[in-house]
Amino acid sequence: MKSREEVFAILNTKMKKSKFRMSIIILGLAIVGLSIILLNLDSKDKVISKAQFQQLAAFPVPQPTIQYGFVLDTFQVSRDTIQNNEFLADILLRHKVPFADIDELARATKDSFDVRGLRADRPYTILATDTSQAAQYFIYEPSVFSYVIFDLQNKTATKIERPVSTTVKTGAGIIQSSLWNAMTDNGMSFELAASMEDALAWSIDFHHIQKEDRFKLVYEERSIDGQPVGIGKILGAYYKNVDNEYYAIRFENEKHAGYYDLEARPMEKAFLKAPVKYSRISSRYNLRRFHPVLRRTRPHFGTDYAAPTGTPIYAVADGLVTKRSRTRGNGNYVKIKHDDVYQTQYLHMSRFAPGVNVGTHVKQGQTIGFVGQTGLANGPHVCFRFWKNGKQVNHLKENLPPPDPMPAADIPRFNIVKAEIKEELDQITFKNFSSKKVTQPIEGADDAPKEQLGSL
Ligand SMILES: [Zn+2]
Known part of the structure; x- marks a missing residue:
């Protein structure tokens, strides 16, 4: 290191140079000076004591806002x-x-x-x-x-x-009354419940969730300046009900982003489980049903989903619109032909979605109309009818065709993603959640039939 004299000598010779050089030299001098102070702190003849130095360092420097x-x-x-x-x-x-x-x-x-x-x-x-x-x-x-x-x-x-940053978060809940409550009671948002439904909609019938069902999530939270502003993607989800446990792992390739099970089988099916979200089944397929409007026994060939007027109705699969019409009983309705075997029909719409006409090709999840109570209906709902080879069947009992498998070339990369997400899911525990709501154990609760919770 140069001595102080040398530094000053250098400084003197450079004095005539440009302002730019001058500032560089002053900066250099400051660094040299600081180094000398710091070196002296540890040497025997201290320039200033450690306490004095700390005092200097602690001198309040106002932080600009x-x-x-x-x-x-x-x-x-x-x-x-x-x-x-x-x-x-x-x-x-x-x-x-x-x-x-x-x-x-x-x-x-x-x-x-x-x-x-x-x-x-x-x-x-x-x-x-x-x-x-x-x-x-x-x-x-x-x-x-x-x-x-x-x-x-x-x-x-x-x-x-503003730059949006994404952090990966985890969440879990045990359902006591509804999925919404389980989410919000554990500090998660409605938006997250909706995203979880998207990830698991093909495997879990969210119209049949039951008390003590449990879920875990690995998801992205978007934030600005440390303040959460929304949910990004659900990277992994786990759901356990009385029958089964399910893992959904998000995986993307150039063509498609979707959810897969642990065996790399797509969670998505050729058909959605229901044509409306956040609804409840108000009447099932039943060949001996007492009709609430006609007040007599008449077979019900569809499944009724009650939802507020105006709720979007989705096509449950890709297909071609073959009817967009109105009758006294059906009210406004749409019928879609999916392939040579399956057709679906949606009744009692308040109105049709713009651009949906006979001959329109629709995609799975596309809005085709809105919930209403046109025709023979005693409240806003969509009557969903599922046709197989020209006969109306109960879609909830149908073993529907599987979707296309994941390309073999993607499997090694999927396995890496899967291992990471599954490990994260498995590390999430319920211990903070399980005792939260239950104030006293219910006798014989394990033997009692599980309470059915119809709606979200
Ligand atoms: Zn119906």
């Missing part, structure tokens, strides 16, 4: 939310921006952000160097995912997307 890329400490900051029927001009006039400037700003920024698009209840921030003068920046947050900086002097608008 940085938000939206501004050091807020250098501004007068006002925050509020957009009020009903409030326009940008109303806000900026209060902050001493002349109307002519506001008008110019609105025109100049029209293409990057139309100021008429401000929405009530969204937050905004005003930055002014001096509140007696016109404000300098107006920052608007159209969503948690982005903000728009209006530079009030230069009349520009810049939209900044």
Whole structure:
């Protein structure tokens, strides 16, 4: 290391050089100086004592508050939310921006952000160097995912997307009353329950969940600045009911993203279990059913799913629309031909989905109409009818055709993903959950028939 004299000598010879070099040298000198201090701390003749040094280090350095890329400490900051029927001009006039400037700003920024698009209840921030003068920046947050900086002097608008980070989280629950309750009681969201239903919909009949069914999840949580903003993908799910346990492992290739069981068999089936989500079965396929409207025994060739009017009705499989019509009994209905064997029919719709006509090709999960109570119906529901070789059958009892298998070339990569996700799922325990709701053991609970919980 150079001595102090040498450093000064070097410094002197370089004095005439450019400012740039000068600053580099000062920085270098600072490093050399600091090194000397640090070295001396451990040597016998200390320049300053350790205690003194720590005191120096502990000297409070004010941390600047940085938000939206501004050091807020250098501004007068006002925050509020957009009020009903409030326009940008109303806000900026209060902050001493002349109307002519506001008008110019609105025109100049029209293409990057139309100021008429401000929405009530969204937050905004005003930055002014001096509140007696016109404000300098107006920052608007159209969503948690982005903000728009209006530079009030230069009349520009810049939209900044906030970086979204994804963390992998785990969750588990034991069903006591409903899946929703099991989720929310354990700190998980409705959104997560819906995603879990998507992952497992082909294997678990969510209309037949029972008390003490249990689930575990490995999922992505999306967050901005440490605040959760939503659910990403479900990477793995485990579900155990009285009969079976199920694993669903998410796997993607170039063509397809989906869920597979531990043997790499697709969880997805050629047919969805139900044509509506979050519904309850209000009437089953029954050849001796007492009809609630006709008030006499009449076979029921379908399965009724009760759901609020307007709930989307999905095609349960890919197919071709062969009927889109209305009759006195069926109300508005759609019939789809899936192949030479299977057809499905959806009754009592309040309305059809736009673009669904006779001859339309529909995909599995595509909305074909909306729940209603047209025709012979005593409440909003969809009567779902399943035709096999021209006869109506109970789809819940059908052994439906399997989907296409995973390509053999993907299996080695799947096995790696599977091992990792399964291990994570298996590590999740129920110990924090199992005792939460049960206040006293129920005698003979194991022998008693499990309570059926119809709806979510
Ligand atoms: Zn029905």
